[in-house]
Amino acid sequence: MSRRSAAATRRRDRRSAFAAVVVLALAACGSGDGPAADTTGTATEPTEPIAAPAGDGSAAPPADTAGEPVDGTTPADTSGVDDGGGDTGDGTTGGTDADPGFAALGPPTGEPLVIGMVNTEGTPGLDFPEMRTDTDLAVDYLNAHGGMGGRPITIEHCASNGSPETSQACAQELSGKGVEFVLLGLDLFPGYDTFEASGIPVFGALPILPGDYSADALFLTGGNATTMAAMVALARDHVGASTVGIISADNPGANGSEAALTGALDKAGIAHRSVKGGDNETDAGFQGLIREANEGDPDLLVSLYSDAGCIGAMRGRVSLGIATPVVSTAICGSAEVIDVVGDDALGWYFVGVGTDLSTPAADVFGEIIEPAYGDLATASLGVGALGITQVMTLAIVANDIAEAGGAVTGEAIHERLATATDLRNFPNGTPLACGLSATYPSVCSFHFPIGEYEAGGTIRTVPGFEAVSVVDFLP
Incomplete structure (x- = not known):
């Protein structure tokens, strides 16, 4: 070959x-x-x-x-959702083969963007360190390719052990560090109230428990x-x-x-x-x-x-x-x-x-994981892929904001993701439409x-x- x-x-x-x-x-x-x-x-x-x-x-x-x-x-109203072609929200047009544009970008030079992440680790049966480490792979890639809207990323991690107490402690810790938004890895009991009180937007990889589906958060996949x-x-x-x-x-x-x-x-x-x-x-x-x-x-x-x-x-x-x-x-x-x-x-x-x-986005995904997984990616990749898709999708949203001349902040990214109908998930290119279902208002992805x-x-x-x-x- x-x-x-x-x-x-x-x-x-x-x-x-x-x-x-x-x-x-x-x-x-x-x-x-x-x-x-x-x-x-x-x-x-x-x-x-x-x-x-x-x-x-x-x-x-x-x-x-x-x-x-x-x-x-009554069928859900999907008339405003771009489910094929059109502006992908990353400055390109087309479907799943659209180029997310990261490869052409150099290291970011703007003000650092400090974000937080809560993930469950260290408990037998509830130990997902790859969600953290693979998220870091995406952050490393972005810090060499444009950051988020031109802002280099600093990520603060906090590990929960699968209990409400430790999740709440992480919410308080990250709120105290002044992060601009929070990523949920696999966190069973997110401190939504604490983040809301601090005005910190929350993004999640996937909803886990029933309460997540109506939480004050935006989830990039829909779970079960x-x-x-x-x-x-x-x-x-x-x-x-x-x-x-x-x-x-x-x-x-x-x-x-x-x-x-x-x-x-x-x-x-x-x-x-x-x-x-x-x-x-x-x-x-x-x-x-x-x-x-x-x-x-x-x-x-x-x-x-x-x-x-x-x-x-x-x-x-x-x-x-x-x-x-x-x-x-x-x-x-x-x-x-x-x-x-x-x-x-x-x-x-x-x-x-x-x-x-084989698409440009899939090629970028391969470049992200190459340093850690090499040619063994297929056999080795775990739930950390969810962390990668989360960070890279939010980066596309941030780049879209910057290209339009807006200020890239956690609130701006949240607002754009919550309201836009022309965005797509990385790297599969499936449409994103947060709040499309009134029963599952925190979910943004409804296409497979x-x-x-x-x-x-x-x-x-x-x-x-x-x-x-x-x-x-x-x-």
Whole structure:
């Protein structure tokens, strides 16, 4: 392979690694097959029969009704949101291939911009140092390429241990340091009231607990709620499903994901049945889960397992000769899974993964992580990718403000992100529209690509699902 081809492959791998992390990154830590109580063995009994959907109980509309209201509800007004082409907010036009413009910028020379970050570290099961270290990689890159709107960045870190007390202590510490805004890594109990009292804007990588969705903050990804809604969009508008079978582990993380999924299914009028298994299952256990979930011939299966659970579920379905299609998160579409299962992944869809594309933004992402990860980026990249996308997206907003002649401050960045309809997330280029959903006012991202595995190891974007909006499927 030529150097050029190898480099292009690495860039594509990094883009795929990013997508697989951003979608349900936290679920990988707390839902599929993590270090919870060892319940290895055969599948448990189904927790419920096929449930009639909440509401009027009407069947799901057929697959050709994409874009129509769900069960008489009023679609969200997305008329002002740029979901393809147009000004990206970074001085360029176009879709996901727009150049964010960082590479051409030299070191910033303006007044330093002091920002804060709260992240959870040092507690078993709640230890995410890569969110901090990878955020620092993005800050280092920006300090060599324009900063934020021409201002060099100084970042103050504070670690929580996963308790409300330590999160509050971090909020007080950073408020006392006079930071212009705060980034939330993976912080379970952010000190929103303290930041608000100090007039400090808060940006988050993703909402974790229910209160985050209505907090005084702006989250650049939507967490479980939006990911599960994307699965339902696929179920209704591509598969034409009227019934769905679900497999998941029985732990708090998985149960939260399942609740978000079933709420979206109910809203779409799709009946569902859940089967719960252990955090760690044998091959026989996964076969049992798949067999139970497939009873009654549902139109679609959903697997909420991750990592090794993806492999077990894929192999279990093939061993049983079941042809029912399956949708899961991007974690199951990662290279670590596909390299193991190969064409056992036929019939699987993945939310958050599409056709690999080499873009200027993806190249910048590769440059950011190169110093720490080198060519091992695909295998090594963890939840820290969320930190990178957060910082780089805010930098695009800041550069946009500076280009328009405005003063780049934490408040100005917050105001621009909260109100603009022409911004896009880095590096995927999906539209940002904070407050688009009244039920989830802190969430800014409601669009996902959805990909399908093809023979030979390729994942291709499902036509029409390059950036599907999930707003009308949110419960």
